[in-house]
Amino acid sequence: MEVLPSLRRGISDEAVVTVDVHAAKGLLSVGHLYLDVRTTEEYKKGHVDNSLNVPYMFLTPQGRVTNPDFLEKVTSLCKKDDSIVVGCQTGVRSLKAAADLSKAGFQNVKNIGGGYVAWVENGFDVKKFEELR
Structure with missing residues (x-):
């Protein structure tokens, strides 16, 4: 598994x-949860199958504001010892969200570098809101 250098830039003292x-795809295949922190509108346009959506902003x-209920909502869906891959559109919001978590x-x-854009660019499967009906 390749680990990319963090892009933290003062976001948090946490590594x-x-x-x-x-x-990330490999981790999901062995049972990690995928937490998509994009907005609901972004999520509906397409997302990783079986992902959880809790907007970070x-x-x-x-402009963009942090979701004041983010940690509470994630805590209601996930246990603190769950293995979680956090993703957003390009990897910036998810990095901040992962630091907060x-x-x-x-x-x-773990944060997914490149986010949903990288997922799509690599041809990995996605679900769209219309397919959920």
């Missing part, structure tokens, strides 16, 4: 492990 999309007229006591969190 966040970032894995490439191929490693919301779009507002003032680590700081909150989640022990096995």
